[in-house]
Amino acid sequence: MYEVLKGILVNDLQVREEDVLPTATREEVGLDSLAALELAEVLSSRLGIEIQDYELLDTTTLAEMAELVAGRQACG
Numbered sequence: 001m002y003e004v005l006k007g008i009l010v011n012d013l014q015v016r017e018e019d020v021l022p023t024a025t026r027e028e029v030g031l032d033s034l035a036a037l038e039l040a041e042v043l044s045s046r047l048g049i050e051i052q053d054y055e056l057l058d059t060t061t062l063a064e065m066a067e068l069v070a071g072r073q074a075c076g
Contacts, residue, residue, distance in 0.1 A: 001070035002063065004047070009062075012042050022063035026056075033057060049073050 002022060009015040015029045026032075031039070036053040043049040049072050059065040 001073065002066040005062065005066045005069060008039065008042050008046075013038060020062065022061065022066070024062050025060055026062075026065070029062065031056070043069060047073065 006017075006020045009020050009029065009031075010017045013031075013035055015031075019029050026036075033053065036056040039056060040051050040053045043051055049069060051069065051072050055068060056065055059068055
């Protein structure tokens with residue numbers, strides 16, 4: 001799921017690919033509340049994963065975010 005998340009961040013949210021690392025924090029990649037909302041919308045429309053922006057903002061690193069998304073996908 002990390003690679004899928006990375007692709008969305010780079011291609012849809014225009015995050016620089018070299019900044020997207022599993023250990024990178026949301027702040028380091030510029031994932032603010034508006035970007036989290038956009039990410040939640042992309043995850044919903046493209047992958048059918050229902051996740052709220054505040055849940056994404058509760059994670060610290062991109063690896064944690066990928067785990068959250070993967071867990072939600074497994075539930076869906």
